[in-house]
Amino acid sequence: MKAGFTIKKSKVKGPAREIQFLGVKWQDGWHQIPTDVINRITAMSPPTNKKETKAVLGAIGFWRMHIPEYSQIVSPLYLVIRKKNDFHWGPEQQPAFAQIKQEIAHAVALGPVRTGPDVKNVLYSTAGSHGLS
Template sequence: DTQQKIISHLESLDLQSPSEKVQKPSQEVKFLGIWWKGDMTCIPPDILTSLDQIKMPASRKDFQHALGLLVFWRKHIPYFSIIARPFYNLPRKEVKWEWNASQEEALQLLIFEATAHQALGPIHPTDP
């Protein structure tokens, strides 16, 4: 047992650690806002909640915020680039801001896919 060896080594160096402070091995780790469960990453519940609260963006800034949340998790959303195609021209300054039904449908589909695949590993095994 590696943990016991480490504790024994620390005690041999006259370093005491209270038994209530010793953490057992865990299958879950939260690091830099990402939950790692085994060999999978999971979208944290607070992100899923904020995704569910996304409404029709009223401006480019609102749209960029919503899309930024989804882009961070894109490797877990199947066919992300195909679904997000209606958004291609929206962030451009020279294009008039206009939100239509196809973009609303694409946004809702991306949110649905993010919640459906929240605890899966990468879609493509070659992805990091």
């Protein structure tokens, strides 16, 4: 014991195929949204004011990399939190809210980029009036 500290064996977890670290589920080199997070987000009720809308956007925004076309989906939600706008949850916001919860429930796992002579990697990007994706 040269370092001057000890670790309890009960605190050490051996080789595992799946771990959760900093709120992210890692499994076989891929990171995913943990099931408990998916359940909490999909159980959310529609926000009733700007503060709640910001909280929803914060909770789902952390996982935006897992959701294709995230910025386009949530753009109606950002309209209700603008300073110049009064809060009004309307017919544009409800479908966007339902869709983003659905996307979270079916989010893709992200893993390392494969490389090699037989692998073709393509980067797609689009731009529009409601953001980039």
